[in-house]
Amino acid sequence: MFLIDQRRLDYSASWLAEVLEQSLSGKRAATFPRLTGVPAYISRASSAQPGHADWMRGLPGYAAIFGPRGLPLVDEVDTVITGAGVIVDGTTPMGISTGDLLEELLLQETPKLTKADLAKLVYGDIGGILLEKEGLTSNEKRQLEELNRGWTGAKADDLERIAKAASPEKHPGTILIASTPSKGDLVATAIRRGFVNHAIVDRTLGERLKALAKESRSRRAS
Numbered sequence: 078m079f080l081i082d083q084r085r086l087d088y089s090a091s092w093l094a095e096v097l098e099q100s101l102s103g104k105r106a107a108t109f110p111r112l113t114g115v116p117a118y119i120s121r122a123s124s125a126q127p128g129h130a131d132w133m134r135g136l137p138g139y140a141a142i143f144g145p146r147g148l149p150l151v152d153e154v155d156t157v158i159t160g161a162g163v164i165v166d167g168t169t170p171m172g173i174s175t176g177d178l179l180e181e182l183l184l185q186e187t188p189k190l191t192k193a194d195l196a197k198l199v200y201g202d203i204g205g206i207l208l209e210k211e212g213l214t215s216n217e218k219r220q221l222e223e224l225n226r227g228w229t230g231a232k233a234d235d236l237e238r239i240a241k242a243a244s245p246e247k248h249p250g251t252i253l254i255a256s257t258p259s260k261g262d263l264v265a266t267a268i269r270r271g272f273v274n275h276a277i278v279d280r281t282l283g284e285r286l287k288a289l290a291k292e293s294r295s296r297r298a299s
Contacts (some may be wrong), residue, residue: 120185250274261285
Protein backbone atom coordinates (compact mmCIF):
# COMPACT_ATOMS: atom_id res chain seq x y z
CA MET A 78 0.00 0.00 0.00
CA PHE A 79 2.93 2.33 0.69
CA LEU A 80 4.15 2.00 -2.90
CA ILE A 81 0.65 2.49 -4.26
CA ASP A 82 0.28 5.64 -2.17
CA GLN A 83 3.58 6.85 -3.60
CA ARG A 84 2.27 6.12 -7.13
CA ARG A 85 5.02 3.57 -7.63
CA LEU A 86 2.86 0.55 -8.44
CA ASP A 87 5.49 -0.81 -10.85
CA TYR A 88 7.79 -1.42 -7.86
CA SER A 89 5.26 -3.46 -5.87
CA ALA A 90 5.85 -7.19 -5.33
CA SER A 91 2.49 -8.06 -6.91
CA TRP A 92 3.27 -6.12 -10.08
CA LEU A 93 6.82 -7.46 -10.39
CA ALA A 94 5.61 -11.04 -9.89
CA GLU A 95 3.01 -10.57 -12.60
CA VAL A 96 5.58 -9.18 -15.04
CA LEU A 97 7.92 -12.09 -14.26
CA GLU A 98 5.10 -14.59 -14.82
CA GLN A 99 4.41 -13.06 -18.23
CA SER A 100 8.11 -13.07 -19.13
CA LEU A 101 8.46 -16.76 -18.29
CA SER A 102 5.17 -18.11 -19.62
CA GLY A 103 4.11 -15.52 -22.19
CA LYS A 104 0.84 -14.87 -20.38
CA ARG A 105 -0.52 -13.63 -17.10
CA ALA A 106 -2.17 -16.15 -14.80
CA ALA A 107 -5.82 -15.30 -14.18
CA THR A 108 -5.74 -16.53 -10.57
CA PHE A 109 -2.26 -15.38 -9.58
CA PRO A 110 -2.48 -14.57 -5.82
CA ARG A 111 -1.66 -10.95 -5.05
CA LEU A 112 -0.79 -8.89 -1.99
CA THR A 113 -2.21 -5.67 -3.41
CA GLY A 114 -3.71 -3.73 -0.51
CA VAL A 115 -1.63 -5.55 2.10
CA PRO A 116 0.78 -3.29 4.02
CA ALA A 117 4.37 -4.51 3.93
CA TYR A 118 4.81 -3.46 7.54
CA ILE A 119 2.45 -3.28 10.52
CA SER A 120 3.46 -0.93 13.32
CA ARG A 121 3.84 -2.22 16.85
CA ALA A 122 0.90 -0.07 17.97
CA SER A 123 -1.40 -1.37 15.20
CA SER A 124 -0.49 -5.04 15.69
CA ALA A 125 -1.51 -4.77 19.35
CA GLN A 126 -5.09 -3.85 18.41
CA PRO A 127 -7.73 -6.60 18.93
CA GLY A 128 -8.75 -8.41 15.76
CA HIS A 129 -5.80 -7.23 13.72
CA ALA A 130 -4.41 -10.73 13.08
CA ASP A 131 -7.87 -11.95 11.99
CA TRP A 132 -8.11 -9.07 9.51
CA MET A 133 -4.81 -10.02 7.88
CA ARG A 134 -5.72 -13.70 7.67
CA GLY A 135 -9.04 -12.77 6.08
CA LEU A 136 -7.44 -11.16 3.01
CA PRO A 137 -7.65 -13.75 0.16
CA GLY A 138 -4.20 -13.07 -1.32
CA TYR A 139 -2.49 -13.06 2.07
CA ALA A 140 -4.30 -16.24 3.15
CA ALA A 141 -3.27 -18.08 -0.02
CA ILE A 142 0.39 -17.12 0.29
CA PHE A 143 0.95 -17.21 4.05
CA GLY A 144 -1.83 -19.47 5.38
CA PRO A 145 -3.26 -20.38 7.78
CA ARG A 146 -5.52 -22.92 6.03
CA GLY A 147 -4.11 -25.66 3.81
CA LEU A 148 -0.55 -25.51 2.51
CA PRO A 149 0.57 -21.86 2.24
CA LEU A 150 2.33 -21.04 -1.01
CA VAL A 151 5.29 -19.65 0.91
CA ASP A 152 6.11 -23.22 2.03
CA GLU A 153 6.42 -24.27 -1.62
CA VAL A 154 8.80 -21.48 -2.65
CA ASP A 155 12.21 -22.75 -3.80
CA THR A 156 13.62 -19.59 -5.42
CA VAL A 157 13.65 -15.97 -4.28
CA ILE A 158 14.84 -12.90 -6.19
CA THR A 159 15.38 -10.02 -3.78
CA GLY A 160 17.09 -6.69 -3.34
CA ALA A 161 18.82 -4.99 -0.43
CA GLY A 162 17.61 -1.87 1.35
CA VAL A 163 19.82 0.47 3.39
CA ILE A 164 19.24 3.60 5.46
CA VAL A 165 20.62 6.86 4.07
CA ASP A 166 20.10 10.54 4.70
CA GLY A 167 18.57 11.99 1.57
CA THR A 168 20.06 10.53 -1.61
CA THR A 169 23.66 9.47 -2.09
CA PRO A 170 25.74 10.71 -5.05
CA MET A 171 25.12 7.31 -6.69
CA GLY A 172 21.35 7.75 -6.40
CA ILE A 173 20.73 5.30 -3.55
CA SER A 174 17.99 6.29 -1.13
CA THR A 175 16.53 4.56 1.92
CA GLY A 176 14.86 1.25 1.02
CA ASP A 177 11.08 1.22 0.51
CA LEU A 178 10.37 -1.20 3.38
CA LEU A 179 12.54 0.86 5.71
CA GLU A 180 10.75 4.05 4.66
CA GLU A 181 7.37 2.46 5.36
CA LEU A 182 8.56 1.14 8.72
CA LEU A 183 9.83 4.57 9.75
CA LEU A 184 6.63 6.23 8.60
CA GLN A 185 4.50 3.93 10.73
CA GLU A 186 6.77 3.98 13.80
CA THR A 187 7.20 7.79 13.92
CA PRO A 188 7.75 9.48 16.35
CA LYS A 189 8.90 6.58 18.55
CA LEU A 190 11.59 5.50 16.08
CA THR A 191 13.75 7.87 14.05
CA LYS A 192 15.97 7.12 11.08
CA ALA A 193 19.02 7.58 13.34
CA ASP A 194 17.57 5.12 15.86
CA LEU A 195 17.01 2.49 13.19
CA ALA A 196 20.46 3.02 11.70
CA LYS A 197 21.99 2.17 15.10
CA LEU A 198 20.18 -1.17 15.12
CA VAL A 199 20.45 -2.51 11.58
CA TYR A 200 22.51 -2.50 8.40
CA GLY A 201 19.27 -2.58 6.41
CA ASP A 202 16.94 -5.28 5.12
CA ILE A 203 17.17 -8.29 2.80
CA GLY A 204 13.79 -9.35 1.46
CA GLY A 205 12.12 -7.41 4.29
CA ILE A 206 14.22 -9.01 7.05
CA LEU A 207 16.09 -6.48 9.19
CA LEU A 208 19.72 -7.54 9.73
CA GLU A 209 21.15 -6.41 13.03
CA LYS A 210 24.48 -4.77 13.70
CA GLU A 211 27.03 -6.28 16.04
CA GLY A 212 27.18 -5.39 19.71
CA LEU A 213 23.51 -4.66 20.36
CA THR A 214 22.30 -4.69 23.95
CA SER A 215 19.59 -7.09 25.08
CA ASN A 216 17.04 -4.26 24.99
CA GLU A 217 18.07 -3.31 21.46
CA LYS A 218 17.82 -6.93 20.31
CA ARG A 219 14.34 -7.15 21.80
CA GLN A 220 13.33 -3.96 19.98
CA LEU A 221 14.68 -5.39 16.72
CA GLU A 222 12.66 -8.59 17.20
CA GLU A 223 9.53 -6.49 17.66
CA LEU A 224 10.26 -4.56 14.46
CA ASN A 225 10.90 -7.74 12.47
CA ARG A 226 7.53 -9.11 13.60
CA GLY A 227 5.90 -6.16 11.84
CA TRP A 228 7.12 -7.36 8.42
CA THR A 229 4.19 -9.13 6.73
CA GLY A 230 6.21 -11.00 4.09
CA ALA A 231 8.34 -14.15 4.21
CA LYS A 232 10.19 -14.48 7.50
CA ALA A 233 13.85 -15.19 8.25
CA ASP A 234 13.09 -18.91 8.71
CA ASP A 235 11.62 -19.00 5.20
CA LEU A 236 14.72 -17.42 3.63
CA GLU A 237 17.04 -19.72 5.55
CA ARG A 238 15.04 -22.80 4.48
CA ILE A 239 15.01 -21.77 0.82
CA ALA A 240 18.75 -21.01 0.80
CA LYS A 241 19.63 -24.25 2.60
CA ALA A 242 17.59 -26.39 0.19
CA ALA A 243 19.17 -24.87 -2.94
CA SER A 244 21.19 -27.05 -5.29
CA PRO A 245 22.68 -26.66 -8.80
CA GLU A 246 20.54 -29.52 -10.12
CA LYS A 247 17.17 -28.30 -8.79
CA HIS A 248 16.86 -24.58 -8.00
CA PRO A 249 19.17 -21.65 -7.19
CA GLY A 250 17.68 -20.63 -3.83
CA THR A 251 18.00 -16.96 -2.98
CA ILE A 252 19.35 -14.56 -5.59
CA LEU A 253 20.33 -11.14 -4.29
CA ILE A 254 20.66 -8.19 -6.69
CA ALA A 255 22.39 -5.11 -5.27
CA SER A 256 24.70 -2.24 -6.18
CA THR A 257 26.90 0.48 -4.63
CA PRO A 258 29.44 0.00 -1.80
CA SER A 259 26.99 1.46 0.75
CA LYS A 260 25.34 -1.98 0.84
CA GLY A 261 28.56 -3.87 1.56
CA ASP A 262 28.03 -4.54 5.28
CA LEU A 263 24.41 -5.51 4.69
CA VAL A 264 25.17 -7.96 1.87
CA ALA A 265 28.14 -9.45 3.75
CA THR A 266 25.94 -10.02 6.81
CA ALA A 267 23.24 -11.66 4.69
CA ILE A 268 25.81 -14.03 3.17
CA ARG A 269 27.25 -14.91 6.59
CA ARG A 270 23.78 -15.66 7.96
CA GLY A 271 23.07 -18.07 5.12
CA PHE A 272 20.33 -16.04 3.46
CA VAL A 273 22.01 -15.74 0.06
CA ASN A 274 23.07 -18.38 -2.47
CA HIS A 275 23.92 -16.08 -5.39
CA ALA A 276 24.74 -12.37 -5.41
CA ILE A 277 24.58 -10.22 -8.54
CA VAL A 278 26.44 -6.99 -7.75
CA ASP A 279 28.09 -4.10 -9.55
CA ARG A 280 31.84 -3.55 -9.58
CA THR A 281 31.88 -1.05 -6.69
CA LEU A 282 29.94 -3.34 -4.37
CA GLY A 283 32.07 -6.30 -5.43
CA GLU A 284 35.21 -4.40 -4.46
CA ARG A 285 33.68 -3.46 -1.12
CA LEU A 286 32.78 -7.09 -0.39
CA LYS A 287 36.35 -8.17 -1.21
CA ALA A 288 37.69 -5.53 1.19
CA LEU A 289 35.34 -6.68 3.95
CA ALA A 290 36.40 -10.31 3.41
CA LYS A 291 40.05 -9.29 3.65
CA GLU A 292 39.39 -7.38 6.88
CA SER A 293 37.59 -10.39 8.31
CA ARG A 294 40.50 -12.72 7.49
CA SER A 295 42.96 -10.27 9.07
CA ARG A 296 40.93 -10.15 12.30
CA ARG A 297 40.78 -13.94 12.50
CA ALA A 298 44.51 -14.21 11.86
CA SER A 299 45.33 -11.78 14.65
